[in-house]
Ligand SMILES: CC(C)(COP(=O)(O)OP(=O)(O)OC[C@H]1O[C@@H](n2cnc3c(N)ncnc32)[C@H](O)[C@@H]1O)[C@@H](O)C(=O)NCCC(=O)NCCS
């Protein structure tokens with residue numbers, strides 16, 4: 001039987017907040033459609049890690065009381081509204097996934113608001129003293145502006161067939177397509193358009209610092225997450241950031257003392 005209580009847990013290394021004045025770092029997590037992101041994120045949450053979900057925020061910022069809602073209705077028209085007045089996500093999805101310029105437009109409306117809300121949540125976790133925050137962002141590698149703020153990037157991938165897993169460790173496009181069609185009730189062309197709107201998984205694999213292979217069973221995935229969490233907790237980056245912060249504070253303090261001594265009577 002596999003021992004689910006790993007060394008990591010025995011050492012009691014859960015992600016409890018550390019005192020608030022310690023600096024933290026960001027970890028970007030992404031993956032293909034139905035690759036297992038939620039599964040991986042659930043393990044991180046179970047370990048007490050701070051997780052921010054971009055898809056959840058993307059839904060919040062387009063609620064009727066927000067500016068993004070008005071802008072979307074202004075540019076896309078009332079046709080994308082449900083009777084309740086809320087955005088018809090299926091209708092909007094059908095438009096933006098088949099028209100790249102409209103997708104660009106929607107992104108330009110929503111992404112700044114999503115990023116602003118993420119920033120607020122990051123600040124909250126900073127104040128609470130977390131060592132690192134996981135940002136679950138489906139478009140992490142497509143949106144270059146975000147990756148530069150990540151100390152680590154993680155890609156979750158899942159090979160759906162044995163044959164593919166050995167030759168091409170990225171995805172099985174056919175199975176991914178079928179899953180998407182079934183899950184979202186999409187026609188083949190619509191599902192293809194959705195997949196084509198994102199970077200191919202094997203491209204993302206090359207860009208990521210860490211890859212979690214979710215092709216095996218749950219335990220195998222869980223073990224990889226525990227190992228990664230342990231690495232992140234022990235990360236020297238954390239110490240480096242603290243060192244830089246302490247140096248900066250000392251530098252500013254020194255400067256203030258110098259100025260006070262020279263310019264005050
Ligand atoms: C187009 C919308 C209305 C479709 O809604 P729907 O409920 O059908 O899908 P949902 O929001 O759950 O997204 C499902 C997946 O689609 C992909 N996706 C969503 N938006 C985009 C986009 N602009 N470009 C490429 N892929 C996207 C992601 O993989 C995401 O996980 C919605 O996705 C949206 O508002 N997108 C713009 C905001 C965005 O970029 N969200 C992604 C997180 S940053």
Ligand SMILES: Nc1ncnc2c1ncn2[C@@H]1O[C@H](COP(=O)(O)OP(=O)(O)OP(=O)(O)O)[C@@H](O)[C@H]1O
Nearest residue numbers: 032033034035036037038039214215216217218221
């Ligand atoms: N290792 C695994 N073994 C068996 N089933 C799995 C495994 N990982 C995930 N699944 C199943 O595959 C489906 C997709 O997983 P999950 O929801 O975690 O993916 P996701 O990447 O978050 O999907 P989405 O694209 O909707 O965000 C779920 O039904 C989940 O239960």
